[in-house]
Amino acid sequence: MTEQNHKHTDGQRFYNPTLKNSTDQKSFWQGLRMWYSTPKAKWPKHVSNIAVPQIQNNVAEKHIAVTFVNHVTFLLQLPGLNILTDPVWCKRASPFSYLGPMRVRDPGVSLDQLPPIDLVLISHNHYDHLDTKTIQYLNNKFNPQFCIAMGDNRITRKLGIKNCQEMDWWQSLSINAQTQITFTPMQHWSGRGLFDQYKSLWGSYVIEHNGSKIFFGGDGGYCTHFHDIHTKFGDFDLAFIGIGSYEPRWFMKNMHTNPEEAVLIHKDLHAKQSIGMHFGTFQLSAEGIDQPVIDLQRAKDKHSIVETSFITLNEGETRIFKI
DSSP, X not given: OOHHHHTTBOSSOBOOTTOSSGGGSOOHHXXXXXXXXXXXXXXXXXXXXXXXXXXXSXXXXXXEEEEEEXXXXXXXXXXXXXXXESOOOOSBSSXXXXXXXXXXXXXXXXXXXXXXOOEEEOOOOSTTXXXXXXXXXXXXXXXXXXXXXXXXXXXXXXXXXXXXXEEOTTOEEEEETTEEEEEEOOBOOOOSSSSOTTSSOOOEEEEEETTEEEEEOOSOBOSTHHHHHHHHHOSOSEEEEEOOOOOSHHHHTTTSOOHXXXXXXXHHTTOSSEEEXXXXXXXXXXXXXXXXXXXXXXXXXXXXXOGGGXXXXXXXXXXXXXX
């Protein structure tokens, strides 16, 4: 481990070097206080999907087919390589089947519609990003390569997942001759219960494929990490950036970006094309279900962003981009 890697761990827990005070890191109890004390916009109990996925059999060179499943789950189809990001098909983003945020939209792609999956990227271990039943299903059916954050092997090992690489910030893994994955920093936190807070890492991913560069942001607050990632990798062809779960700001600001901050990330990464995510599936915060998309449009207008360069997709919608 390099000196740079040591800056975000004390050997027992991980932390955010971009936050000046330890009190800026949120706790399990603060999360409970936020959830139960904050007035929240009313979400519908169910929203029907309108898009029909167009799963590809072959993708042309220098192109990528992107299908939005839900929340932060995307099917990315590159020539000869199918990738899933933070795959979540569960009904609740919770350790309980009877309590916790319940999805209001069905996944835009059913599990049995998936093509053979080669690679699964998991950014961190929160329940809306690491769904154990889903990844166990994927492992049993496809035996893909899993990339996970350092410390999360204790979860995947119990599930019998062996083709699994734990990753530290800035660590890279070659998938094939054309594709390299790098785990990159984010300002966030981890934990699935009372006693494992900050005991595993969190992050984002850079996918380099045949000269093209794709950024998958996972989850995190706005900070200098995005500038650092651009400094290392240069301009991005495609970026997936969180735009939801941002209210109230006293709790969310350091850990989740709002739509205006997402636009700043788009600019920091010099992304040719960005796609918003982390909205519209689970009510994890106080804003309304459509507010992230409304606020994204306002932020694009404010910062004079080309309308088509930062978009959102409907669940199940497939778009093909040249990269």
